[in-house]
Amino acid sequence: MTKKNTHTGEFYQRDRYMHPPAYAEIYKTSVPRSPKQALISIENSLSEITGPTFGHNDLGELDNDLIKNYAQTGDAIGERIIVHGRVLDENGRPVPNTLVEIWQANAGGRYRHKKDMYLAPIDPNFGGCGRTMTDEDGYYFFRTVKPGAYPWRNWVNSWRPAHIHVSVFGTAFAQRLITQLYFEGDPLIKKCAIVNTIPDQDAIDGLIAPLDMNAGVPLDCLAYKFDIVLRGRRSTLFENRLEGN
Amino acid sequence: MPQNLNYLRETASQTAGPYVHIGLAPGAAGFELFEKELGQDIVGPNAKGERITITGRVLDGTGSPVRDVLLETWQANAAGIYAHDEDPRHSEVEAGFSGWGRVISDFNSGEFVINTIKPGATPGRNGATQAPHINLWIVARGINVGLNTRIYFEEDSDAHASDPTINLIEQLHRRDTLLAKKTGENTYQFDVVLQGENETVFFDV
Numbered sequence: 435m436t437k438k439n440t441h442t443g444e445f446y447q448r449d450r451y452m453h454p455p456a457y458a459e460i461y462k463t464s465v466p467r468s469p470k471q472a473l474i475s476i477e478n479s480l481s482e483i484t485g486p487t488f489g490h491n492d493l494g495e496l497d498n499d500l501i502k503n504y505a506q507t508g509d510a511i512g513e514r515i516i517v518h519g520r521v522l523d524e525n526g527r528p529v530p531n532t533l534v535e536i537w538q539a540n541a542g543g544r545y546r547h548k549k550d551m552y553l554a555p556i557d558p559n560f561g562g563c564g565r566t567m568t569d570e571d572g573y574y575f576f577r578t579v580k581p582g583a584y585p586w587r588n589w590v591n592s593w594r595p596a597h598i599h600v601s602v603f604g605t606a607f608a609q610r611l612i613t614q615l616y617f618e619g620d621p622l623i624k625k626c627a628i629v630n631t632i633p634d635q636d637a638i639d640g641l642i643a644p645l646d647m648n649a650g651v652p653l654d655c656l657a658y659k660f661d662i663v664l665r666g667r668r669s670t671l672f673e674n675r676l677e678g679n
Numbered sequence: 680m681p682q683n684l685n686y687l688r689e690t691a692s693q694t695a696g697p698y699v700h701i702g703l704a705p706g707a708a709g710f711e712l713f714e715k716e717l718g719q720d721i722v723g724p725n726a727k728g729e730r731i732t733i734t735g736r737v738l739d740g741t742g743s744p745v746r747d748v749l750l751e752t753w754q755a756n757a758a759g760i761y762a763h764d765e766d767p768r769h770s771e772v773e774a775g776f777s778g779w780g781r782v783i784s785d786f787n788s789g790e791f792v793i794n795t796i797k798p799g800a801t802p803g804r805n806g807a808t809q810a811p812h813i814n815l816w817i818v819a820r821g822i823n824v825g826l827n828t829r830i831y832f833e834e835d836s837d838a839h840a841s842d843p844t845i846n847l848i849e850q851l852h853r854r855d856t857l858l859a860k861k862t863g864e865n866t867y868q869f870d871v872v873l874q875g876e877n878e879t880v881f882f883d884v
């Protein structure tokens with residue numbers, strides 16, 4: 435019997451009941467972009483239980499500060515916030531030293547992207563992307579401005595709730611995840627077709643970051659907490675290593 | 680009531696959306712922000728093995744190229760070793776080899792290009808051998824959960840016959856959807872079909 439180590443070994447199967455299905459009629463773009471055939475379930479091999487690793491050398495000093503990391507003439511405009519939380523696995527263990535990347539619209543709901551034609555103005559001091567590594571306790575934080583809601587083409591009057599896109603790696607390619615963070619109290623969450631691709635209310639609630647007064651900075655900024663849970667690994671009790679050597 | 684198991688549940692996935700480039704490839708979105716964009720160099724300067732280029736497109740259910748897709752690749756080196764400490768041989772990987780790459784499709788043509796080396800065969804479960812392959816993860820607007828597939832190489836048909844993953848695909852003609860087609864000395868073509876006739880095989884890993 436080997437010692438229980440939750441950062442090695444195979445993964446629990448992904449709970450497909452709480453992820454959105456590929457095909458979600460309400461989210462129109464998913465209609466032609468969703469596979470119709472069933473996914474083929476494969477047991478993990480080395481190809482799935484390994485994955486890229488990153489170091490602090492890959493990152494720049496201001497990469498997690500979206501108020502400053504594209505500042506040309508001053509700080510980005512908008513409601514100043516800290517977004518912080520931990521990356522955990524399904525076993526409740528922190529995932530240390532993993533890369534977290536975010537991107538978002540500016541305070542007016544406009545992305546700095548050549549494909550975004552929304553009439554709200556670009557903020558010359560806001561790029562809209564950031565990245566950081568979790569620490570030993572799986573903890574991460576960003577400073578940014580609260581993004582604005584924006585219209586998008588789904589139904590004729592569809593609006594995205596304020597959100598931040600979040601990408602996480604974990605310790606293996608099978609944990610790779612992209613999701614979106616929403617903000618507590620936003621009435622657009624309930625109306626959003628993309629949110630409502632998720633069939634499980636608890637899973638939706640898990641994407642809503644609560645206001646966290648204790649983590650803000652008095653007279654400076656508010657804070658929202660967003661924990662991220664990645665797939666957990668099976669403990670290796672009474673098992674041979676899967677690569678068989 | 681029995682005891683509580685106390686597991687957490689995985690955070691739900693959401694689409695990467697149309698502006699995924701801002702976060703993961705800002706240069707493509709039209710601005711420079713990070714000193715170093717990640718995933719641009721898969722193999723590093725010291726990698727042994729055959730340098731290859733794979734070009735392809737991701738096609739939707741109507742046959743139209745998806746022009747806002749982002750793909751990530753993960754592969755072993757030419758000796759079949761992953762640069763990750765769970766691979767027992769990882770210390771033998773060439774310095775600078777990561778095995779991970781990030782590419783986007785061209786905004787007009789939808790074409791993506793992967794520059795890498797051909798990976799070696801890797802150990803499978805229970806002593807089996809996996810034919811050389813590149814693991815692929817695909818996200819885009821309209822894709823609600825990232826799609827996992829694999830790129831195998833058409834010339835390795837002998838190895839495919841005993842590859843445990845390929846052998847899980849019941850419909851024999853669907854296995855061909857995982858094969859990169861040789862188009863030249865070191866070049867391959869690999870299209871991903873999201874839906875419909877010749878739909879690519881996707882995996883729940």
Ligand SMILES: [Fe+2]
Binds near residue numbers: 539
């Ligand atoms: Fe967005």
